[in-house]
Amino acid sequence: MASRHELHDHDIDPRAREVLREIILQHITNGEPIGSRTLAKCGKFQLSPASLRNVMADLEDLGFLQQPHTSAGRIPTDRGYRFFINNLMKSHALTQREREVIDEEVGNASEIEDVLHLSGSLLSKMSDQVGVIFMPTLLQFVIRSMDFILVAENKIMCVAVGANGVVVNKVIETRYVFSRDELEKISRFITTEYTGCTLDVIRRRLIRLTEQERAQHDQMLQKTISLGIEAVNDVAPFEHELYVEGAASILNKPEFSDAVSLRKTFLALQEKEKLIDILETCLSEEGLQILVGSESDFTQTHNFSIVARRYGSTSAPLGMVGIIGPMRMEYARMAPLVDYLSRALSRKIEEEQVEQ
Amino acid sequence: MASRHELHDHDIDPRAREVLREIILQHITNGEPIGSRTLAKCGKFQLSPASLRNVMADLEDLGFLQQPHTSAGRIPTDRGYRFFINNLMKSHALTQREREVIDEEVGNASEIEDVLHLSGSLLSKMSDQVGVIFMPTLLQFVIRSMDFILVAENKIMCVAVGANGVVVNKVIETRYVFSRDELEKISRFITTEYTGCTLDVIRRRLIRLTEQERAQHDQMLQKTISLGIEAVNDVAPFEHELYVEGAASILNKPEFSDAVSLRKTFLALQEKEKLIDILETCLSEEGLQILVGSESDFTQTHNFSIVARRYGSTSAPLGMVGIIGPMRMEYARMAPLVDYLSRALSRKIEEEQVEQ
DNA sequence: TTTGGCACTCCGTCCGCGGGACTGCCAGCA
DNA sequence: TGCTGGCAGTCCCGCGGACGGAGTGCCAAA
Numbered sequence: 001m002a003s004r005h006e007l008h009d010h011d012i013d014p015r016a017r018e019v020l021r022e023i024i025l026q027h028i029t030n031g032e033p034i035g036s037r038t039l040a041k042c043g044k045f046q047l048s049p050a051s052l053r054n055v056m057a058d059l060e061d062l063g064f065l066q067q068p069h070t071s072a073g074r075i076p077t078d079r080g081y082r083f084f085i086n087n088l089m090k091s092h093a094l095t096q097r098e099r100e101v102i103d104e105e106v107g108n109a110s111e112i113e114d115v116l117h118l119s120g121s122l123l124s125k126m127s128d129q130v131g132v133i134f135m136p137t138l139l140q141f142v143i144r145s146m147d148f149i150l151v152a153e154n155k156i157m158c159v160a161v162g163a164n165g166v167v168v169n170k171v172i173e174t175r176y177v178f179s180r181d182e183l184e185k186i187s188r189f190i191t192t193e194y195t196g197c198t199l200d201v202i203r204r205r206l207i208r209l210t211e212q213e214r215a216q217h218d219q220m221l222q223k224t225i226s227l228g229i230e231a232v233n234d235v236a237p238f239e240h241e242l243y244v245e246g247a248a249s250i251l252n253k254p255e256f257s258d259a260v261s262l263r264k265t266f267l268a269l270q271e272k273e274k275l276i277d278i279l280e281t282c283l284s285e286e287g288l289q290i291l292v293g294s295e296s297d298f299t300q301t302h303n304f305s306i307v308a309r310r311y312g313s314t315s316a317p318l319g320m321v322g323i324i325g326p327m328r329m330e331y332a333r334m335a336p337l338v339d340y341l342s343r344a345l346s347r348k349i350e351e352e353q354v355e356q
Numbered sequence: 357m358a359s360r361h362e363l364h365d366h367d368i369d370p371r372a373r374e375v376l377r378e379i380i381l382q383h384i385t386n387g388e389p390i391g392s393r394t395l396a397k398c399g400k401f402q403l404s405p406a407s408l409r410n411v412m413a414d415l416e417d418l419g420f421l422q423q424p425h426t427s428a429g430r431i432p433t434d435r436g437y438r439f440f441i442n443n444l445m446k447s448h449a450l451t452q453r454e455r456e457v458i459d460e461e462v463g464n465a466s467e468i469e470d471v472l473h474l475s476g477s478l479l480s481k482m483s484d485q486v487g488v489i490f491m492p493t494l495l496q497f498v499i500r501s502m503d504f505i506l507v508a509e510n511k512i513m514c515v516a517v518g519a520n521g522v523v524v525n526k527v528i529e530t531r532y533v534f535s536r537d538e539l540e541k542i543s544r545f546i547t548t549e550y551t552g553c554t555l556d557v558i559r560r561r562l563i564r565l566t567e568q569e570r571a572q573h574d575q576m577l578q579k580t581i582s583l584g585i586e587a588v589n590d591v592a593p594f595e596h597e598l599y600v601e602g603a604a605s606i607l608n609k610p611e612f613s614d615a616v617s618l619r620k621t622f623l624a625l626q627e628k629e630k631l632i633d634i635l636e637t638c639l640s641e642e643g644l645q646i647l648v649g650s651e652s653d654f655t656q657t658h659n660f661s662i663v664a665r666r667y668g669s670t671s672a673p674l675g676m677v678g679i680i681g682p683m684r685m686e687y688a689r690m691a692p693l694v695d696y697l698s699r700a701l702s703r704k705i706e707e708e709q710v711e712q
Numbered sequence: 713t714t715t716g717g718c719a720c721t722c723c724g725t726c727c728g729c730g731g732g733a734c735t736g737c738c739a740g741c742a
Numbered sequence: 743t744g745c746t747g748g749c750a751g752t753c754c755c756g757c758g759g760a761c762g763g764a765g766t767g768c769c770a771a772a
Contacts, residue, residue, distance in 0.1 A: 111527040
């Protein structure tokens with residue numbers, strides 16, 4: 001950090017700041033490079049185009065602006081956006097109506113997965129960007145209950161409920177044949193015995209239990225353990241989930257208008273691993289996070305920006321929710337939107353928890 | 357039908373048939389209009405370009421070919437494709453390897469939803485088209501069991517298993533508070549009492565039960581009915597599902613290369629209702645179905661073709677599986693692919709059923 | 713320090729042209 | 743009668759040049 005020449009507030013005079021601000025605002029709305037003439041005509045500066053040219057040249061030297069080619073206007077660099085976000089942006093709050101819509105949508109669904117899905121597509125619709133919702137593995141979370149249901153003769157569905165209200169189910173094929181009675185008993189046993197443990201702990205305890213003498217003779221206990229281990233062993237269903245909603249919205253964006261970059265962008269959104277990587281690192285930070293272009297591998301190669309925020313209770317963050325779009329996006333609107341939605345989500349989840 | 361001039365085998369002489377066949381084959385592989393010269397050079401005809409031109413003109417008169425513009429080669433019309441599919445196509449069987457891959461992939465997953473998902477994306481990968489899987493409502497199917505699980509104080513997850521092995525779950529919020537004990541009893545009651553009924557029947561019977569005197573006094577029964585009705589009432593989770601997999605594959609297709617038609621096409625695939633409409637009508641037919649371009653509303657407006665087939669046991673078809681792509685697709689490969697996969701799927705489902 | 717002026721650069725578009733790939737038609741030939 | 747070569751005509755496509763527009767940098771004057 002120290003080696004990189006850090007730019008502070010005072011490194012850039014107020015007039016230049018205003019110019020930068022105006023350029024970015026204009027460029028965000030129309031997507032085109034801004035020239036000195038257009039800038040002069042907007043009326044906010046009592047300056048001639050020539051003077052503005054000087055200011056713009058300075059801003060280019062500082063690395064905030066760039067020219068797509070000689071004799072074109074200027075567009076912001078990612079560094080420019082960063083400065084804008086940190087120092088110049090006045091985010092305009094959501095309207096009453098918008099907040100209502102969010103509250104309503106989020107409040108509506110009851111299963112967590114649905115809530116997340118809905119939030120994602122709502123976010124996508126309201127922002128006209130791609131909405132992403134990341135829910136990390138259930139593995140590290142505390143289990144509230146675990147039930148087993150007979151689905152077919154040797155197929156059993158295991159429903160695990162996390163303390164955070166997440167419900168996960170998976171179907172397992174079993175060697176033994178279980179009756180409904182037995183399954184009820186097993187459900188009870190595991191739920192009462194292991195409530196409050198993480199899946200990982202449960203597995204280890206079950207394995208330890210196998211080794212105890214009591215288990216060797218108690219056939220019912222044996223079956224219980226066998227089933228429990230099978231349920232917990234293959235953890236794939238408990239792994240992270242990433243919902244990408246409204247990917248079609250990038251079709252509108254002029255920055256992805258040609259078929260080639262469109263294709264690339266689309267495929268990029270399919271590669272969920274990379275996205276998960278980023279979101280996972282963001283998970284440690286508390287507030288709203290904005291990643292612009294070169295600030296991460298993924299966003300750099302695709303000229304994306306990400307606006308995201310953690311959701312879940314402050315004590316136990318659940319995942320990340322946010323939007324992905326071209327660097328040129330209305331940060332001033334995206335920021336409060338993502339912020340509000342993530343808070344609404346968190347509130348919703350908090351409620352779920354209180355209920356139990 | 358009678359009013360439309362139907363074309364029979366004998367309406368078109370063998371040589372013209374071969375020419376049409378060759379044109380379509382070539383156009384399918386390279387996507388470009390075929391001229392008389394290229395056709396002559398392929399070596400299959402001992403004819404001069406001029407003669408071929410005559411044949412082609414005839415084929416155009418019959419409505420099998422068309423010219424994008426004067427002085428371009430010819431491309432097939434949807435009618436041409438239809439004739440090709442009905443009379444000229446020699447579908448080449450899948451390779452041993454391909455069949456193995458399908459069997460393996462389909463055999464792997466255990467939960468039906470997973471199987472469907474996998475099949476869809478497998479289909480998309482193997483065909484390089486968009487894979488669709490349609491599973492119609494569970495409403496009309498017979499229920500094998502119904503279980504209720506405590507998820508939170510006033511939240512209960514209902515897991516319904518259909519006779520066809522489909523597992524559906526939904527979370528309901530309840531007015532009463534239920535204990536685990538009660539839920540077990542209720543699960544048992546409903547499962548034993550109503551196994552073999554459709555959801556619709558269950559609902560009607562439950563409602564009738566409310567009206568009986570016995571129910572007025574038996575508090576447990578009241579609670580049972582209340583829960584059962586709540587579970588069955590909002591049927592949205594039991595409604596059709598449509599999985600569209602590999603939508604990105606249309607990005608490759610030259611027919612959708614310009615940004616505008618690409619955008620349209622993409623949005624079309626989002627509109628699941630229309631797709632469901634088509635697939636639902638196809639559901640009544642038994643064998644492999646191919647819809648070309650103008651043969652349905654949806655395919656016409658987007659210049660799609662659909663190759664699909666019913667899956668599920670013959671007595672109780674479950675849904676449709678197929679691919680969607682541009683009219684210009686390798687029908688000779690798509691047909692056996694979809695056919696085989698749908699059979700593999702059906703076999704898999706049959707197995708599930710036998711197990712119970 | 714600001715401004716107007718000027719020369720310059722680069723992009724996008726339009727236009728005209730020629731080549732290429734067809735077709736349809738016609739006349740001649742088996 | 744059916745096939746073929748030839749010929750005129752049509753249309754697309756790509757290329758190159760010209761031109762206008764937008765914007766810049768620099769310089770000299772206010």
